[in-house]
Amino acid sequence: MGLRRYTRMEYKSPDDIVFGKALYPVYERFGVQIGAGFVVPEIKVAPHAGTEKELKTFVEHHKQFTKEILDLCLQLGFKHIMIEQEHVFQQTWNKDYAYETAHAQVELAEKYYTEYGLGVTIRHTIGDIRKVEEPGGLREGEHARHMFEAFEACASAGVGDVAIETTGGKEILDWAVARGDVKGILFGIGVCGSEDMAWVWPQIVKIVTKYGTVPAGDTNCSGANTVMFLAGGLMDREVAHTVAAMARAIAGARSLVAVEAGALGPLKDCGYENPIIKAITGVPVCIECTSICACAHIDVMGNLNRAVGDVYSNESVDYHQEFGGSTAEVWTAVTGNAAALANVALQAGQEKTLRDLLTLSDKYRDPQGLILAYDNAYRIGKAITEYGKDPYLRAKYAAIEAGKIILEAYEAKKIALTRWELDSLNKALEIFNALPDDGEKFKEECIKEYYGKVPGFDPKNYGWAGK
């Protein structure tokens, strides 16, 4: 498959990992450096309902909020900005929607860069609109074709980078997470998800690099983020947060595949697995957490990911007006000021202190934060690289390592757990420890268990044609 598997850590020590600095910085069009000693703020605006009806109003809407964002950067003295469009269905499905919106934004980026020197980069995140149930499935269906065409359209329009949130294994994950079935979670994210990425990503890299567009990354939105969303706050009763933490570790093993296929970063944000992948690869990452993305998602990880992020993102906000301005302006201001704090720390040589404070504000608030704290993320990274050549094994050992980290903290009385959280954790560890070390065997087992039972699951979608 031509993937460069990671079998050792690029970072030699967890203490070397810090926001705004990556081992392999990325340079994008119009003066934006990522991971080169600065945190870059990122803003994502979801187009307001109705604007998508016609291409003209849709493009106008994109221009309007893009201009608002850039003007606000001037108003507040910001030096760089990343503007991301997460495609709505229409934008990926119709390549003219993709091209025209991207083109309009790229033109504005160039204008502000040329006239003022403001660093601006445009990211388009193509929608994974593929459907397991359509004829041809994930690989041969019409939606898959449109998806790749959208990558080409955006790259040819000159965007700085492209990203995606591939959905391989989603049908398994959805089924398993509601049932607390950790084996299904491992299979859905760690095996099906990784397999799908290994098919999708080399194609993306090939398409966009010929236009000079950076292939950025992939996040487990449909897996780890779904689990986190369902897990909710401390008082929710849908998914044990210990299990949610293990799902995220598994997602780290999965989303790594993008880098192995040639993605350069900044890695995409919403699955929260990036601290692990940055530790392994040294590639810059976009991150989000509640203090800067509450508009989209409120969680128990309020500040933590800011500790290692190179781009700070608001995840998504519906375009509308607030007292303070449009939501495009409000959330640019929020991420921009979070980035400013990080950048002062970098200039003052105090980045490690700030990193630790950001980390510790959530490290023991919840098991999910615990395993993402940079020192623990590093441990999970090590578990992954130890089995780096085998997507299944590395996902399994990532989960086990996450479990160990939580248990250690619990036993050291650093984190309190409910009985349910603890029982779920112990049960999961038991299950994981009993699994075979042979990936093929595990796959066979899972296909036998889930095929026919889980709606939409078909081994053919993952190239397992024999079934």
Next chain:
Amino acid sequence: MGLRRYTRMEYKSPDDIVFGKALYPVYERFGVQIGAGFVVPEIKVAPHAGTEKELKTFVEHHKQFTKEILDLCLQLGFKHIMIEQEHVFQQTWNKDYAYETAHAQVELAEKYYTEYGLGVTIRHTIGDIRKVEEPGGLREGEHARHMFEAFEACASAGVGDVAIETTGGKEILDWAVARGDVKGILFGIGVCGSEDMAWVWPQIVKIVTKYGTVPAGDTNCSGANTVMFLAGGLMDREVAHTVAAMARAIAGARSLVAVEAGALGPLKDCGYENPIIKAITGVPVCIECTSICACAHIDVMGNLNRAVGDVYSNESVDYHQEFGGSTAEVWTAVTGNAAALANVALQAGQEKTLRDLLTLSDKYRDPQGLILAYDNAYRIGKAITEYGKDPYLRAKYAAIEAGKIILEAYEAKKIALTRWELDSLNKALEIFNALPDDGEKFKEECIKEYYGKVPGFDPKNYGWAGK
């Protein structure tokens, strides 16, 4: 007048001033300590349009978002919260609106405190609904009577503290700021504003202390905040930011009057003058800045006031829904996480490092931030206390000190200024330096200049009956 004038600084060194710690902490009902080693998050929700039509729907609406806020605190593991209602007109005008909403919120606060131990305090900020143009004016008018009744209603309902944003001198300020007339700004905020507070505040303290409610503070919303709002971002051309900075220094001299009359803090947020008053008095303060209040107001001070704040506020947000939840939830999450970062720093003994990073992220971004940086705020405090007994003189020298601070930084090439900003600054300093040192003389001069010219200005409203 029975005011305890400040003629020396309570803080002995600017370096002693830090977020979450005040020399004189305040304890409020239901387990909330302010300035006692913790930063407390604050949330303010503006009731959604239409809910005010009937008392019943209005109270229901308050209950609903208050419950959402408290539930979210449980979800995210927060330990304390301040919920503030800035009264809408109807709430101050009708004392049953004031009482019933306050009562409903106090009941919920008590419930969550009793059932879980969550620290909850309710603040009601009574609207200054007085009108200079009504019969009786600011002091004898019907609106003034209703205003004081609302204080009594809220205190009797058991709120933790009350606050207000008095509007004395607003008519002069509005007129002067649009014309860049710094003498008028000084007279409006520094003289009329202080005089009005000296009349209002002893009455507030008397009314609410008999119910055990804390008289908290007053901010120059109608003055310094108006100037800041009009001054806008870097590219705006309404008020030179150097002049806006001086207006804020003057507001420091003005809002101090509340403390002199017996306000205990946490001082009210939106005028941004609190770093100066905390330096002088050692009383805890509520603060806001763009990183946590962009919903209400976007400004060039993104993180700075967090350096010295004891309560972190979102200023105001219209109640509606976002992807992440209601705006009540979204902004509770934002201020709560900002507070969490501060509280980790306090526990780790790193509060001064974080304070400095927060400060430096905006200190040289704009003259307004520059003069509020805690070291400079301290200098302005010293100028104020040096002339502490004379509201006019202390306001004048506060402005001059602010001007000096900016000029020094400009000359040291630490801050860049446009010609307009520099010219406006130099012209203002010239004017201030030429003013008499006799307050009575200045007052006479201003009355002569503005009476008849500025709509609504009547010396009688400030007890200057002779005119």
Next chain:
Amino acid sequence: MREVGWAMVEGILAGMKPSVKEERIDFGKIHTRWNVVEEEKKLGLKPEDLVKDLMPTAEPFKSIAEAVFKGDATKVESLVNEAIKKIPAKELVDKALAPGMQAVTKLYEDGIYYLPQVMLAADAMQAGINVLEKATGGKLEKKGKVVMHVAEGDIHDLGKNLAKVFLIADGWEVVDLGRDVPVDEVVKAVEEHKPVMVTGTALMTTTMTAFPKIAQKLVEKGLNIPFVCGGGAVNEDFVQQFPLGIIGKKAHQAPKYAEAAAKKISWEEIRRRWHEIAPV
């Protein structure tokens, strides 16, 4: 006074490089895991005791209901296979499968049980139903129909699928149109199946715009049934902008809405009183 060398000073300085010592921090002063506090309050409660009144006492209903309650699909299957030989299918549903499921749902709604317990119980109940349908050679009587779909252009269907489980567990027949469903297809299905209500899920603002269109067409055809809308982008403000629209926040609300709809409570009243009819 002891003398020290520069090497020692440098050692001290290295140790003094700005760093945060985790060990010195009292995290209890920064946050509280309130779920742990909450759980402690409930530690004395025994789930079985709390639902005793709901569970059957006579056999074979008792054993079947208990197997559903425990989410043991295999056991349910074998017990029902046995019982159907003597007892009518409807009676097995009403006296064994449904009560077992209801007990689990109640504990979930009371904040004692967790979602996986509900899902496994529902799976177990479904295993029983499958046996019965096979044995009787037809469909069992249901409370009524609900049409469900995910908006056109949207492929996220977890929310819909969870709600579907709750509906089926509560005895409703679900007509599942799947995801990425065009407006007219939804309208056609409602015309055809005459459900008590219809649901829609959308993650994106730009796909949820299908909902007002669906509502409009339903109203034009006189199909004034509640249209429960949920998913990431959908909020209360939005659903109140079109007729029939009702907010769906959590999957377990779905059967409550269906009950209300079946009782012919108007969509206007359900919208107004949703906090009461289907609390989250």
Next chain:
Amino acid sequence: MREVGWAMVEGILAGMKPSVKEERIDFGKIHTRWNVVEEEKKLGLKPEDLVKDLMPTAEPFKSIAEAVFKGDATKVESLVNEAIKKIPAKELVDKALAPGMQAVTKLYEDGIYYLPQVMLAADAMQAGINVLEKATGGKLEKKGKVVMHVAEGDIHDLGKNLAKVFLIADGWEVVDLGRDVPVDEVVKAVEEHKPVMVTGTALMTTTMTAFPKIAQKLVEKGLNIPFVCGGGAVNEDFVQQFPLGIIGKKAHQAPKYAEAAAKKISWEEIRRRWHEIAPV
């Protein structure tokens, strides 16, 4: 290797207490004051040159216009006092006061002049108008009327007052109802004065709800004039929810809207094309 004492070590340690050294920071890497960058681009421009075409060349118009341009009210007053002896009032307005004011407004809108310059020029122009009205014993002809108010329950009127200055400076007659104005009073004033447009300002969400009521009543009475709404709480989404509503973002837009209204451009069109008709 030099030996050092503990006292010295302690001194070093004290200096090493975690602290941020401002002097070491390059703030140019953290932010840019873009207004300074912008100003540098325009440093070569001379304001007087940019408005040469607008300003009169013949006396006494030239001197009067220049005094308005400079915001010198005293000088305007004395020059107009002199000029009115020989020149009709209307001519002095059209050829001297108005051009001087227009020049300032243009420079402000082009991003060269600042608000105080506009306000002082407006004050100077007003001083001239006062002389003329006194001399002619009556009101000067205006372009038309605008009714202005601040919503009931709201006492913040700075925005309204700024817009009023721009309107007067542009030759409009303003009927200022003040602040805290009841709905019916606004409607009555519109009926009575027949303005080309009406404006409303509100800082609070709970006072801006008066605007749809006013709009409704105006429509009922057939008074279909633009209703420009502004102030802290008011946004575009809101004003589009009722007839007549148009967003007012900045004070200097007011005369542009009045011009459009006087040209009988419908409120619907002004709403749709506001970016173009009255750019901010």
